[in-house]
Amino acid sequence: MDLMIPDSGLLFWMLIAFGILFFILARFGWPLITGVVERRNERIAKALSDAAAARQLLATLKLQEEKILQQSRDEQTKLVEQTEALRIKLTDQARKAALEESRIILEKAKEQIQQEKEAVMQELKFYVASLSVEVAEKVLRQKLDTDSRQLELINRLVDESLKPRA
Amino acid sequence: MKRHILIFFLFMFPILEFTTPLQAAHKERPPVDAREVILGHLKDSYHWHFFDMGEKHISLPLPVIVRSRERGWFVFLSSRLEESGTYKGFSIAEEGRSAGKIVEKDASGNQTRPFDISITKNVVSLFFTCVLLIFLVLNLARWYRKQEQEGNPDAVPSGFNGIMEWVTMSIYEGVIVKCVGKDHKRYAPYLLTAFFFIFLTNLLGLVPIFPAGANLTGNIAVTLSLALCTMIAINIFGNKEYWKEILWPDVPIFMKAPVPIMQIIEFFGILTKPMALMIRLFANIFAGHIIILALTSLVFLTVAMGPAINASMSVVSVLFSVFMMVLELLVAYIQAYVFTMLSAIFIGLSRKEPHKPEIQAGAINMEKK
Numbered sequence: 001m002d003l004m005i006p007d008s009g010l011l012f013w014m015l016i017a018f019g020i021l022f023f024i025l026a027r028f029g030w031p032l033i034t035g036v037v038e039r040r041n042e043r044i045a046k047a048l049s050d051a052a053a054a055r056q057l058l059a060t061l062k063l064q065e066e067k068i069l070q071q072s073r074d075e076q077t078k079l080v081e082q083t084e085a086l087r088i089k090l091t092d093q094a095r096k097a098a099l100e101e102s103r104i105i106l107e108k109a110k111e112q113i114q115q116e117k118e119a120v121m122q123e124l125k126f127y128v129a130s131l132s133v134e135v136a137e138k139v140l141r142q143k144l145d146t147d148s149r150q151l152e153l154i155n156r157l158v159d160e161s162l163k164p165r166a
Numbered sequence: 167m168k169r170h171i172l173i174f175f176l177f178m179f180p181i182l183e184f185t186t187p188l189q190a191a192h193k194e195r196p197p198v199d200a201r202e203v204i205l206g207h208l209k210d211s212y213h214w215h216f217f218d219m220g221e222k223h224i225s226l227p228l229p230v231i232v233r234s235r236e237r238g239w240f241v242f243l244s245s246r247l248e249e250s251g252t253y254k255g256f257s258i259a260e261e262g263r264s265a266g267k268i269v270e271k272d273a274s275g276n277q278t279r280p281f282d283i284s285i286t287k288n289v290v291s292l293f294f295t296c297v298l299l300i301f302l303v304l305n306l307a308r309w310y311r312k313q314e315q316e317g318n319p320d321a322v323p324s325g326f327n328g329i330m331e332w333v334t335m336s337i338y339e340g341v342i343v344k345c346v347g348k349d350h351k352r353y354a355p356y357l358l359t360a361f362f363f364i365f366l367t368n369l370l371g372l373v374p375i376f377p378a379g380a381n382l383t384g385n386i387a388v389t390l391s392l393a394l395c396t397m398i399a400i401n402i403f404g405n406k407e408y409w410k411e412i413l414w415p416d417v418p419i420f421m422k423a424p425v426p427i428m429q430i431i432e433f434f435g436i437l438t439k440p441m442a443l444m445i446r447l448f449a450n451i452f453a454g455h456i457i458i459l460a461l462t463s464l465v466f467l468t469v470a471m472g473p474a475i476n477a478s479m480s481v482v483s484v485l486f487s488v489f490m491m492v493l494e495l496l497v498a499y500i501q502a503y504v505f506t507m508l509s510a511i512f513i514g515l516s517r518k519e520p521h522k523p524e525i526q527a528g529a530i531n532m533e534k535k
Contacts, residue, residue, distance in 0.1 A: 003452075006387035007210060007267075009231075009283040014292060014391040021296045021363065022395075026355030029303040034338050034354060036310045037331060040320055 200463040207459055208381045208452065209266060210288045212244035212258070216376065223248075226376070228290060232256060233281040234270055244284075256280070291380030292388070295367050303362070306330045337361050337506060345510035349517050353510070356399055360392060361506040368451060368498030372491060383501070384452035386444070393440035396509040401436060404516035412436070439512050443505055450501050454494045461487045 214226040227245035234240065234255075246253040247268070259269040264279050272278045285293075306327045313321040323331050342357050343350045367388075370378035382388050412432040414422060422428045464483040468476045 003205075003209070004386055006390045007385075008281070008387075009286065010210060010288050010292075010385060010387040011391060012283050013285075013289045014388050015394075017289075017292050017296045018359075018363065018391055018395065021299060022356060022359045024300055025303050025359050025362075029300075029307050030334075030355040030358045031351075032307045032310060033303070033331065033334055034358075036314070036319070037335050037338075040322075043320060 198463065198466045198469075200460065200467055203463060204456055204459040208384060208455055210286045210385065211266070212247065212268070212284055212286055214287050214290065214376060228285050228287065230256075230268060230284040231282075232268055232270075232284065235278065235280065236272060240280075288380050288382055288385055288388070291367075291370065291377065291382050294377045295363065295370060295382065298370075299362055299366055302326075302330060302366075306334075333362075333365075334358060337503075341503070341507050342510050345507060346514045347517060352403075353399065353513050356395065357506050357510055357513075360395065360509060361502050364392070364447065364505055365498060365502035368502060369495070371451065371455065372494055372498065381452070381455050383447055384455050386448050389444040389448040392447070392505070393444035396443060396512065397436070397440040399509070400439065400512050400516045403513075405518075407518055408516040439508075443508060447501050447505055450497055454490070454497055458487055458490045458494065461490060 212230055213228055216224045216226070218224070227243045227248075230240070230242055230244050230247070232240050237255075240254060240256065242253060247256065247258055251257055255270050256268050257270075259265050259267055259277065262277070267279060268282055268284070269277050270280050306323065309323055309327050313319065322328070337358060338354060341361075342354050346353050346357075364383055367382045371381055371383060373379055412435075413429060415428050415432065417428055461483050465476070465480045468479040471479075
């Protein structure tokens, strides 16, 4: 069966051609192709893991951000509450101070009024006294124009003066 | 669908009715010898035969390069042989061991075979395949280099280059890296070259027009060369462990000394591995070609049986041929894949680490856990 006997000529050319083919492709073809694709695969894998890491980082950052935001919100509320309390306290104080002040002023005014009233009363007293003295003088002048009456008055006055002692 | 088939048959019959009288006129022509036609297509030849036009053969003459033992080198075109049958004492043997090959008559009148390295049909096809493959691969390599120079090393090729990259990487990552092991970088060029050479040759073998169509991987010389390369790759670079397993395997002592039974078996193993590769590829492709050619021959063989049988058999033949062609496309890939995978496995076995006793291996596994 000549089909199973390798032909020397074809064997010869096959070994040469395949050898050259192998040499050329091994030198300029396959290492470059597999190298490029392997490097690309590595880069893609790295990019993917980087992206995953970045996503992770982003998630943590977002969490942190949320936390910071929450903190600041809390602080804000606290501050607002504090300010409110302070405001209330301050207005309270102010009101109290004002009340005190007004009370003092009022007191002073009352005192002054009292003093002035007393002074007026004093003056009035003097005036009434002098007036009564004047009136008395005039009454006396009029009534004591007779001796009898003078005596009568003297007596009555002495009686009156003596009476309360008795 | 049914109507289409009916229309098809309606068209088929008049054509056949028309051609049969013509064929009847050539009744004196000898009946088609299918065996001869099929084997003629599968075997190598000194010229590239395209088709017959009447009595004339239309073919491309190819250079014959022979070295006569007595007269030295001769180079001439194969058409010289066809014109007169003999040229400068060389002729194509009709029968005998070297039927179909160039022979010469030596001084004593005996028919001898000169040293023949003619550029035959298969050699032309081989060169064509190699050039095509170099072009395809270097084209992809050049594309990568260009992209790298232009500053986008992550570019992915599209179109045919994309297919090339995909096939290359599927073989590289799916077969070579997995089967060879840690030395895969060293063997990848050979295995990839072998895969693409076989695959491309198989595919070109299915294309029936010039310059494809030669039965290259269905030729024992080609598969022998490939198997030889694998054998070299296995044995020349085999490590100490590989040779130890052949020369002094881990078996009871009476099996390896004083009568070296195991060594003989292992030695045959060295030979049978590439032998299996050689025969498998050859037989698969050869058989596929035979089936396709036999189905095609049905058309011509059934001419004598009348137009009705001829027509129906032609339809059957075409349908089966299409089916076989599709199947052969699959086989083209599978055989290239199998050759590469087995080569890779054999190479991997020749580079294996010294295997440790089971208990120790178990202990290591436990440690890992």
